[in-house]
Amino acid sequence: MTKHKVRVIVTLKNGVLDPQGLAIKHVIDSLGKTGFEEVRQGKMFDLVVTAETSQAALAAAQDAAKTVLSNPILETFVCSLVS
Amino acid sequence: MKFGIVIFPGSNCDHDAYHVVKHVLGEEAVFLWHGDRDLRGSDCVILPGGFAYGDYLRCGALAKFSPVMQEVADFSAKGGPVIGICNGFQILLECGLLDGAMLRNASLRYVCKHVYVRVETDRTPFTSIITPGRVLKIPIGHMEGNYYAAADTVRALEDEARIVFRYTSPAGEVDPAWNPNGAMAGVAGICNKARNVVGMMPHPERASEAALGCEDGKIIFTSVVRAIAGSCV
Numbered sequence: 376m377t378k379h380k381v382r383v384i385v386t387l388k389n390g391v392l393d394p395q396g397l398a399i400k401h402v403i404d405s406l407g408k409t410g411f412e413e414v415r416q417g418k419m420f421d422l423v424v425t426a427e428t429s430q431a432a433l434a435a436a437q438d439a440a441k442t443v444l445s446n447p448i449l450e451t452f453v454c455s456l457v458s
Numbered sequence: 459m460k461f462g463i464v465i466f467p468g469s470n471c472d473h474d475a476y477h478v479v480k481h482v483l484g485e486e487a488v489f490l491w492h493g494d495r496d497l498r499g500s501d502c503v504i505l506p507g508g509f510a511y512g513d514y515l516r517c518g519a520l521a522k523f524s525p526v527m528q529e530v531a532d533f534s535a536k537g538g539p540v541i542g543i544c545n546g547f548q549i550l551l552e553c554g555l556l557d558g559a560m561l562r563n564a565s566l567r568y569v570c571k572h573v574y575v576r577v578e579t580d581r582t583p584f585t586s587i588i589t590p591g592r593v594l595k596i597p598i599g600h601m602e603g604n605y606y607a608a609a610d611t612v613r614a615l616e617d618e619a620r621i622v623f624r625y626t627s628p629a630g631e632v633d634p635a636w637n638p639n640g641a642m643a644g645v646a647g648i649c650n651k652a653r654n655v656v657g658m659m660p661h662p663e664r665a666s667e668a669a670l671g672c673e674d675g676k677i678i679f680t681s682v683v684r685a686i687a688g689s690c691v
């Protein structure tokens with residue numbers, strides 16, 4: 376069994392209004408910075424998972440992301456192995 | 459009649475609900491700890507407002523996994539009346555006992571004020587003695603009350619008359635100007651398909667005594683007392 380680090384990024388689904396992202400974009404725009412078409416805010420989680428293989432760790436992280444870390448009505452997620 | 463009021467770490471309207479049930483209505487009330495696996499004979503369960511688990515991760519997301527919530531789910535599956543107020547509503551959504559989810563208020567502000575909600579249906583235990591169309595003045599206090607659901611879910615809520623409370627003007631007109639948080643379809647409260655589980659963002663327990671300036675919320679508690687009494691006859 377070894378330790379694996381998995382990074383989970385949770386973001387709002389496309390089409391779900393992100394008032395925080397809009398507010399952040401508004402500030403960036405107000406600073407005179409140009410070219411920012413859109414800002415969407417999300418959450419990042421770093422998980423350290425003990426498992427036989429990296430694929431098993433990734434699968435465990437995906438299960439946690441699906442059941443706990445994200446709300447499937449609003450959000451979607453991506454899990455990736457860091458180490 | 460016995461009300462069970464669940465206390466999660468971070469609940470802060472638990473005693474307000476207890477006070478209304480016990481001292482304003484004169485009914486029996488017991489506190490239920492989130493780690494309990496027993497509703498102690500409650501006839502109705504209240505999930506009170508507050509910040510369960512500090513609102514960490516998402517509002518209600520961690521409370522969903524409290525042992526007591528399995529008991530609440532079993533109780534509701536048998537038809538037991540359950541009401542989630544504010545954070546309690548958020549918990550019911552996270553649990554899937556009610557449809558949809560909450561987003562941050564469209565204004566990005568915590569909104570704490572009296573609002574007007576129109577009662578849309580009397581076919582829930584918590585609105586059983588309220589004439590549909592009646593407007594109640596009840597306070598809200600939340601940051602995440604911007605109700606969101608997929609378009610087909612909102613359509614089903616509308617078609618099945620499961621929107622229980624809608625934000626309106628004092629005269630009962632639906633108008634975005636009177637929607638305090640951007641909620642879809644002006645949703646202030648909904649119920650499940652079986653109609654025994656209700657979630658609402660406004661706090662009826664904060665508006666159940668003349669001393670607090672408004673008693674419009676009391677009828678929600680009185681409704682469920684009458685509904686339970688009626689079902690036992």
